[in-house]
Amino acid sequence: MASTNTGITVVDTPAGGCHNHGVPRVVASWARPARLAVAPIGLAVAVNAFLIAAGPGMFTTYAGRSGLAAGLMVAAGLALVLAGLLASLTSRTGPAGDLAVLAGIIWFAPVWVGWELGPPLVRSVGMIAAGFTFPLILYVVLAFPGGRPPTTGTRALAWAVCLEAVLVALGLALFRDPYLDPACWANCTDNVFLVRSLPALVRAVSATDRWFTVTAATTLLAVSAWRLLARRGRARVLLAPIALPAIVFAAAVGAHAIALALIPLEDPANPAFQVIFELQNAAVILLAAGLATDAVMTVVHRRGVARIVASLGEAPAPGSVESALARALGDPELRVAYWLPDVQRYVDAQGRPVDEPAAAPGRLITVLMQQDRRVAVVSHVASLPELEREFGAAIRLGLENERLQAEILFQLGEVRASRARIVQTGDAERRRLERNLHDSAQQRLLALSYDIRLAHASAAAESDDQARLLLEQALADVQAGLGELRELAHGIYPAILTEAGLGPALATLADSAAIPVELDDTVQDRPPEAAETAAYLTVAEAIEDAAGRDAGYAAVTAAYRDGCLTVTVEDDGRSRTSSMTAIADRIGALGGILTVEPTRLGVEIPCG
């Protein structure tokens, strides 16, 4: 099924719907008791370390120098163990949790090294293990929150640091004779793994390790800071409890390596070394707290998602699944997009086209498939990796239903838009006709009337009475024609409506109406042209209708407020029998509402 390396989880649900959700598959049956057994081991190691520091390691460990140092160290190690356990028991992906537990246990390795007169094997193992705390914590930080380092770059960094730690450990184990090491302080006697003493090689390895550590720590610091800055909103809030301590930890690790380069003989009594030690431990405590909080939140989110079953009612409103998921994950930026294969585009639950959800830093894209068909794509914060596996039957059904609903809403929107286009095309055609009549036919008739007038004048001058009378008749005809043409053009589309707006156009309508028209027009701004035209034609038809029902007058109101054009026409005629379908179609095409009463017509047109 899944691949997470691009930040996109594609999950195919086999026919028949839900499967095995709620059962952590990665966790084998033995893993849980094994992990729980680690808790007492970690506690024993911590107690042991504390006893060493208080006794034989008093001068050879940081923890031995002060109560504060001992407390910080024990707290840091135990916190890592606990947080790692919580993470591994609650999260299903990646080894980060187990690695945190390991890091917590070997956090005490420097104390084993400084166990004066302790078992040589323990001291030698401590020497090797101490070098692995940094690589392990680095991996845990980089792997947050997905369980694995998300990019090739971060994976390469994790592996490089790990490999370097192995090489250094091998070099020290096989060739370091503590007795001959001039910089030894915690353990100057024991190395049970020694094969051959090569002091020059060991010095070179140590020096190289220091500068490698500085570089790696700086990189970790930069990566953590950049990740924090690249994320927005909820994703940043989720990352901060890990990234901020990681920055402090990386700075302390780097500072320690630089301090060692400057002062080869490490001395826990030196205040600089002490401060670095305390910083490291404090950072690890905070980091562990962040990991533990995240593990708890994962459980909370998982329960929240599982509980959505109950909150989706019988007929949920479009978008219910999205808001339920957003609430469950505490992620207000969560979006669900539905795939419409017919038109090859994504829409939201309301059927409005949206862009394909894209993965962003700290956000994941989960694709829900149903029988090889894309159903929905969820863009969510990475707090719950493999979100799809948490989906219960209710969410799956809800998403499938919402997709169908979104498809219908989208088609409805398309039909509405096409209706509006048809009306607008018709109006544009009317305007074009009016303008054509005005620009060509009327102008030609005018010119003709002027010519006839000139001919008439010359006929009069020549006392040609017959021609004069004929031309007078022609003039009268042309004038009548002009008048008719003017009324025709005005009837097709009143130019004043385009030029001066609804108010003046309604006033002109009232000037020549067959019945008295009382106008109460408060329209100040210009609504969109389509709305103006619809309102004008509604009033024109309503007045004509009123006159046909022997009304004594018609009262017209027009108002444009809050992006809504409202028009009413009331009259005192007989009750109407017509349902005014032409107006209804026109208003419907604009998404408006027409109210038809026996002697009253109300129209509301949204202009948003």
Add this chain to the structure above:
Amino acid sequence: MRVVVADDVMLTREGIVRLLRDAGVDVVAQADDAEALLREVRKERPDVAVVDIKMPPTHTDEGLIAARTIRADHPEIGVLVLSQYVEPSYALRLIEDHPERVGYLLKDRVFDIATVVDALRRIVDGETVIDPTIVARLLGRRRRTDPLAGLTEREREVLALVAEGFSNRAIAARLFVTERTVEAHVTQILLKLGLAGSPDQHRRVLAVLTFLRA
């Protein structure tokens, strides 16, 4: 009388010019858009500019805007707007800022060139000219309670002439009565319509038209 004629349609512009020249009007320049019109007006300083209401570029109300510009910039130059629209709104817009020395006539009126020449003369004399068709439509508008019901036949006649922009003297001449009689009629009409405070001759056209439109 010197006039400039502006109309973007060559056919009608030529017709108007020929009719005007035939009637002895001195057409000193022609223009086919508002910009050219304003240029010619500045150059020729005619008595009246005869302007088509629709001109390039948008063919909406360039003529009206040009008319108002001319009236504002050159108070001594009159403007006669020719239009194909029986639209009181346009006429009201034309006279609301500068009510004197302007006129609004329908284009088909031009073939009756005597009326046009008369309108030009009245404009030069400082009168306002409103096309009788527009006044007739406003007077003929159906009303639930007709404010004109209280007027006598003669008073209606006078009211129409007032709305068309005639001065008292011109009305007297048309109706073959004395100017004093006309004055008395006008005072009576304005009183009956509630337009007391009797506006001056120019303003009263606007007042009457606005009243009739309400």
